[in-house]
Amino acid sequence: MGGVSDTMTDSEEESFVRLPDELTLENSSPEMTPERLQQEIEKYKERCQALEQDRLELGMAKEAAEQRTQGFQREAELLRGKLEREKSLSRELEPSYQELCLAKEERGKLLQEKQELEKELEELEERRVAREAQAKAPPSLPDRKMLFKGHVTEAEDVNALVVAPRIQRALPGGSALLTFEEPEVAQRILEMKWHEVKLDESAACEGRVRVQAEPVELLLPSALEIELKLSDRCILLSSLPRLDLSEEQLLDKLELFFSKEKNGGGEVEQRELLSDSGHVVLTFVHDGVAEQLVKKERIQVPIGKQTYELKVTPYMSGQITDLQVRPSVCAKTVLLSGIPDILDEESMRDALEIHFQKPSRGGGEVDALGYVPVGGQALAVFEEDTD
Numbered sequence: 001m002g003g004v005s006d007t008m009t010d011s012e013e014e015s016f017v018r019l020p021d022e023l024t025l026e027n028s029s030p031e032m033t034p035e036r037l038q039q040e041i042e043k044y045k046e047r048c049q050a051l052e053q054d055r056l057e058l059g060m061a062k063e064a065a066e067q068r069t070q071g072f073q074r075e076a077e078l079l080r081g082k083l084e085r086e087k088s089l090s091r092e093l094e095p096s097y098q099e100l101c102l103a104k105e106e107r108g109k110l111l112q113e114k115q116e117l118e119k120e121l122e123e124l125e126e127r128r129v130a131r132e133a134q135a136k137a138p139p140s141l142p143d144r145k146m147l148f149k150g151h152v153t154e155a156e157d158v159n160a161l162v163v164a165p166r167i168q169r170a171l172p173g174g175s176a177l178l179t180f181e182e183p184e185v186a187q188r189i190l191e192m193k194w195h196e197v198k199l200d201e202s203a204a205c206e207g208r209v210r211v212q213a214e215p216v217e218l219l220l221p222s223a224l225e226i227e228l229k230l231s232d233r234c235i236l237l238s239s240l241p242r243l244d245l246s247e248e249q250l251l252d253k254l255e256l257f258f259s260k261e262k263n264g265g266g267e268v269e270q271r272e273l274l275s276d277s278g279h280v281v282l283t284f285v286h287d288g289v290a291e292q293l294v295k296k297e298r299i300q301v302p303i304g305k306q307t308y309e310l311k312v313t314p315y316m317s318g319q320i321t322d323l324q325v326r327p328s329v330c331a332k333t334v335l336l337s338g339i340p341d342i343l344d345e346e347s348m349r350d351a352l353e354i355h356f357q358k359p360s361r362g363g364g365e366v367d368a369l370g371y372v373p374v375g376g377q378a379l380a381v382f383e384e385d386t387d
Contacts, residue, residue, distance in 0.1 A: 128230060167218055171380040176336040176349075176371040177216070178356055183331040185364030189213045190334055192362050197355045199343065211352075212337050216330040218382060225322040233269075234315035235290045237280040241308050247273050250303075251280065257301050258282055264292055264299075281315050290314070332367070332385065341374035348373070 180186045196208040251271045258265035266289035272281045349371045356363040
């Protein structure tokens with residue numbers, strides 16, 4: 001037994017497994033045989049190997065943990081450096097950020113002002129379009145019937161459009177215009193074409209004169225286009241009273257009033273009195289003055305010892321861009337040509353009127369007559385037939 005004990009001791013030292021001593025073996029179960037002991041020894045060896053394996057794995061895990069720790073430390077250093085750089089950059093960008101905030105705020109204000117200006121511009125455009133639509137002349141003109149009403153003036157212009165629907169036409173010497181009350185009479189006279197007019201015997205001129213009846217053809221406007229321009233710096237003053245003032249005195253008083261800012265005006269660049277209407281056009285140096293005055297529509301202006309209410313409206317200038325004309329034959333008026341100079345003007349007029357009033361001669365009631373002796377010339381004025 002002693003030899004066995006020594007052998008077990010050596011095994012214990014080699015395998016670091018403590019084996020039961022002799023007393024323990026003596027008190028152990030009688031079933032503990034050498035084979036059993038050998039099995040126990042093998043089991044403990046396996047446990048030692050497992051522990052050794054665990055130790056190695058723990059060592060490797062420790063080494064890996066240390067490596068990860070070092071990696072974390074390096075990463076932390078990098079993050080700290082990055083954070084420091086970001087803090088420094090943030091301090092540098094702080095003024096720029098504040099400027100950016102101010103710029104955004106200013107941009108918001110500018111956008112709001114832009115929207116307000118666009119809205120105001122739309123309103124101004126609507127008013128401008130409305131004014132132009134009101135003032136725009138229609139391109140198509142209605143058909144008008146013209147006739148000669150006996151108005152003859154001195155020859156100064158030929159085929160001139162004076163005031164629609166008044167048209168001037170040259171009436172040469174040795175001719176006359178006759179206007180009848182009924183268009184059927186004029187048509188009969190034209191169909192007969194040649195007429196022998198008996199002269200007045202009391203005028204010491206017997207016999208007859210042969211005259212020719214021709215239709216009167218006029219060129220009437222059929223389409224008219226006018227380009228209108230609304231002035232931004234001009235106003236039109238109307239409802240002006242009749243005063244015992246010269247043109248210059250009136251314009252001076254108006255310029256003096258409207259050049260003052262307290263009256264809503266400004267520096268006047270030009271003033272003009274329209275002779276045909278009696279209205280006054282004032283042109284200002286700066287934009288916006290005329291617009292503010294037009295908004296008032298009416299304004300009290302002191303002239304002399306009294307105050308008068310004047311009407312203020314926008315000033316529009318225009319020019320004809322397209323005028324189309326068409327020929328039109330007067331239904332009631334005929335032209336007599338080839339009248340010789342053998343009677344004085346009044347006697348010839350009487351002879352012509354007497355002849356063409358006789359139904360037996362194809363005539364009828366004469367409404368107007370114009371006669372120009374040989375060697376003379378005049379303008380016959382044709383007006384609209386309103387009957």
